[in-house]
Amino acid sequence: xxLTKFDxxxxxxxxxxxxxxxxxxxxxxxxxxxRQGGVNTVYVMPNLVPPLTSASDALAYxxxxxxxxxxxxxxxxxxxxxxxxxxxxKGAKVQGVVGIKSYPAGVTTNSSSGVLDYEVFYxxxxxxxxxxxxxxxxxxxxxxxxxNITILNAESSFLPTxxxxxxxxxxxxxxxxxxxxxxxxxxxxxCGPNVVGTIxxxxxxxxxxxxxxxxxCYCKPVAKWPSDREALIKAxxxxxxxxxxxxxxxxxxxxxxxxxxxxxxAGVFTQPYCTQLVLGAFEQAIExxxxxxxxxxxxxxTGFLGGYGRKFYGITxxxxxxxxxWKGDEVIQESFTGEGxxxxxxxxxxxxxxVSWK
Amino acid sequence: xxLTKFDxxxxxxxxxxxxxxxxxxxxxxxxxxxRQGGVNTVYVMPNLVPPLTSASDALAYxxxxxxxxxxxxxxxxxxxxxxxxxxxxKGAKVQGVVGIKSYPAGVTTNSSSGVLDYEVFYxxxxxxxxxxxxxxxxxxxxxxxxxNITILNAESSFLPTxxxxxxxxxxxxxxxxxxxxxxxxxxxxxCGPNVVGTIxxxxxxxxxxxxxxxxxCYCKPVAKWPSDREALIKAxxxxxxxxxxxxxxxxxxxxxxxxxxxxxxAGVFTQPYCTQLVLGAFEQAIExxxxxxxxxxxxxxTGFLGGYGRKFYGITxxxxxxxxxWKGDEVIQESFTGEGxxxxxxxxxxxxxxVSWK
Numbered sequence: 001x002x003l004t005k006f007d008x009x010x011x012x013x014x015x016x017x018x019x020x021x022x023x024x025x026x027x028x029x030x031x032x033x034x035r036q037g038g039v040n041t042v043y044v045m046p047n048l049v050p051p052l053t054s055a056s057d058a059l060a061y062x063x064x065x066x067x068x069x070x071x072x073x074x075x076x077x078x079x080x081x082x083x084x085x086x087x088x089x090k091g092a093k094v095q096g097v098v099g100i101k102s103y104p105a106g107v108t109t110n111s112s113s114g115v116l117d118y119e120v121f122y123x124x125x126x127x128x129x130x131x132x133x134x135x136x137x138x139x140x141x142x143x144x145x146x147x148n149i150t151i152l153n154a155e156s157s158f159l160p161t162x163x164x165x166x167x168x169x170x171x172x173x174x175x176x177x178x179x180x181x182x183x184x185x186x187x188x189x190x191c192g193p194n195v196v197g198t199i200x201x202x203x204x205x206x207x208x209x210x211x212x213x214x215x216x217c218y219c220k221p222v223a224k225w226p227s228d229r230e231a232l233i234k235a236x237x238x239x240x241x242x243x244x245x246x247x248x249x250x251x252x253x254x255x256x257x258x259x260x261x262x263x264x265x266a267g268v269f270t271q272p273y274c275t276q277l278v279l280g281a282f283e284q285a286i287e288x289x290x291x292x293x294x295x296x297x298x299x300x301x302t303g304f305l306g307g308y309g310r311k312f313y314g315i316t317x318x319x320x321x322x323x324x325x326w327k328g329d330e331v332i333q334e335s336f337t338g339e340g341x342x343x344x345x346x347x348x349x350x351x352x353x354x355v356s357w358k
Numbered sequence: 359x360x361l362t363k364f365d366x367x368x369x370x371x372x373x374x375x376x377x378x379x380x381x382x383x384x385x386x387x388x389x390x391x392x393r394q395g396g397v398n399t400v401y402v403m404p405n406l407v408p409p410l411t412s413a414s415d416a417l418a419y420x421x422x423x424x425x426x427x428x429x430x431x432x433x434x435x436x437x438x439x440x441x442x443x444x445x446x447x448k449g450a451k452v453q454g455v456v457g458i459k460s461y462p463a464g465v466t467t468n469s470s471s472g473v474l475d476y477e478v479f480y481x482x483x484x485x486x487x488x489x490x491x492x493x494x495x496x497x498x499x500x501x502x503x504x505x506n507i508t509i510l511n512a513e514s515s516f517l518p519t520x521x522x523x524x525x526x527x528x529x530x531x532x533x534x535x536x537x538x539x540x541x542x543x544x545x546x547x548x549c550g551p552n553v554v555g556t557i558x559x560x561x562x563x564x565x566x567x568x569x570x571x572x573x574x575c576y577c578k579p580v581a582k583w584p585s586d587r588e589a590l591i592k593a594x595x596x597x598x599x600x601x602x603x604x605x606x607x608x609x610x611x612x613x614x615x616x617x618x619x620x621x622x623x624a625g626v627f628t629q630p631y632c633t634q635l636v637l638g639a640f641e642q643a644i645e646x647x648x649x650x651x652x653x654x655x656x657x658x659x660t661g662f663l664g665g666y667g668r669k670f671y672g673i674t675x676x677x678x679x680x681x682x683x684w685k686g687d688e689v690i691q692e693s694f695t696g697e698g699x700x701x702x703x704x705x706x707x708x709x710x711x712x713v714s715w716k
Contacts (some may be wrong), residue, residue: 148584149566151566151570207507211623212509225506259616265571
């Protein structure tokens with residue numbers, strides 16, 4: 001195998017800077033899988049129903065998460081919403097909330113409360129800039145067929161908004177979440193050091209052909225062209241610190257993915273195999289000759305899987321926990337089940353790297 | 359409603375120049391729906407398992423179809439395959455086979471026996487040109503991610519092959535089946551009168567956003583951009599005779615569309631509502647201001663729904679049957695069931711024009 005040089009390698013525990021841990025029974029099924037993926041630090045998305053719009057809601061949710069697994073560092077966020085005022089921002093910062101996530105209205109799971117107009121939030125962004133709260137952007141424009149905007153160019157259509165926000169608030173730390181296009185990589189690179197991007201594991205594997213006939217590969221933003229995937233791979237190993245890992249692992253019950261007559265829920269579940277899948281994606285990219293084995297150094301791997309993100313967010317891992325990578329004969333589980341829920345993971349039934357805790 | 363001028367209009371029975379009627383139980387479920395769609399003439403695809411590669415196979419299949427409904431004119435085709443020789447072509451022509459369908463290997467349902475290299479069939483194409491057999495092209499290149507070819511540009515990548523075949527065999531009648539892009543419309547228009555295109559009902563409605571999360575809107579070629587859909591609408595009402603209706607109605611059991619853990623089968627089932635759906639698509643396009651009500655004349659409608667295609671194929675409808683269009687309160691059925699199969703139609707549960715036989 002291409003990256004056998006990493007077999008047995010000891011690394012700092014990974015950090016996943018974009019997770020959906022849900023609530024209730026799904027939370028109980030999903031939280032136990034975080035550490036299976038070699039991860040001890042998670043940046044928790046606020047799109048519960050109703051969304052998390054106050055520090056007290058976020059902290060209560062954190063407490064529920066800690067009851068499932070206390071050995072994870074949960075970094076909490078709020079949902080950008082008309083209830084979020086400059087005063088709410090400053091109060092939340094004092095209470096330890098790290099960032100605020102902006103969802104455009106209607107583009108993904110539980111985003112019906114999302115943003116229609118960014119300018120109305122300029123006072124909020126100013127307060128965030130002043131107190132050091134991070135803005136996490138789901139960077140897609142809603143489809144508008146009269147303007148020929150679909151899910152395929154929703155992200156590239158959003159990039160002028162990213163650049164405008166960065167120009168208006170140059171000291172505001174902004175994360176363009178789950179980048180899926182070459183244009184997004186270029187836009188993040190063109191912005192200053194306060195703008196970074198996260199990249200998922202599944203977007204390092206997928207193109208449009210993969211999700212067209214497989215609901216377990218369907219997510220928002222959708223995977224796009226092979227040339228986009230290769231741009232993401234190159235960004236992930238660029239070593240600039242501008243791009244780091246955020247899985248956007250988004251569990252849905254199997255019945256919401258493939259069952260009944262309703263719409264297919266958007267989301268790919270990667271949580272139990274986060275670190276493992278990133279290694280596998282780099283191996284496949286080496287086999288496709290997109291990158292060379294030499295480009296995937298231990299420093300790059302460590303940076304992408306946590307170092308760059310921790311530095312951007314100013315977070316240290318006081319636990320100093322280590323994981324060990326190894327290449328055995330592990331196969332990805334067919335499904336994960338909790339109390340009344342079944343979730344099918346990405347690349348079910350396929351071989352994978354393994355991770356153990358030191 | 360926009361096309362109320364057609365309420366009560368009497369038209370010649372429609373012809374559907376691209377149908378998948380399957381075999382066995384599915385055939386028994388689907389054939390009875392042909393006339394429900396206002397259609398009495400169908401151009402029957404040969405992609406059974408195994409594919410129809412001899413006139414005797416095609417005629418035996420025609421007999422099975424006639425046993426289900428004798429009041430339909432079944433126009434039979436063969437599957438382009440190494441078994442098809444110039445002698446087979448000439449013999450099939452004599453026995454009444456109308457055309458030969460070319461599937462690129464692996465791009466759609468039952469296409470695993472399809473074409474990898476068109477040049478090896480040049481002697482076959484020459485024989486077809488000489489005896490007046492029509493070539494029906496599934497115009498897609500197989501995905502090739504190293505060349506950035508996916509299901510999104512599979513059709514536009516095929517167009518040079520169409521032009522090359524037309525240049526090599528200018529007297530060969532060629533149909534580019536189920537056109538889905540503006541580029542395909544332009545390519546057909548650029549070729550001489552022996553090259554035409556069919557357009558489905560569902561591609562007059564759909565864009566990529568529609569099938570992304572709805573397996574009942576997923577087919578090959580996939581629906582693409584809004585700008586492509588509008589180009590198809592304009593081609594359908596162009597009145598040049600270069601584009602006519604072929605539904606590509608492709609029934610699959612509901613379990614193959616949404617159930618289990620396998621891949622989603624490609625195909626949209628429109629057979630029972632062929633004529634009705636075309637009317638509805640034109641109405642929606644008028645509402646979107648893509649075309650005006652005045653552009654959809656009775657002559658255009660009659661031509662697209664059968665006249666242009668019958669002329670191209672040199673077929674007359676000796677039955678002289680008539681249908682009547684009317685706008686009532688009909689709603690598309692949730693599913694069609696036969697002996698052990700259930701098929702979900704396109705736009706299930708939505709309102710539709712109605713058709714009755716005079």
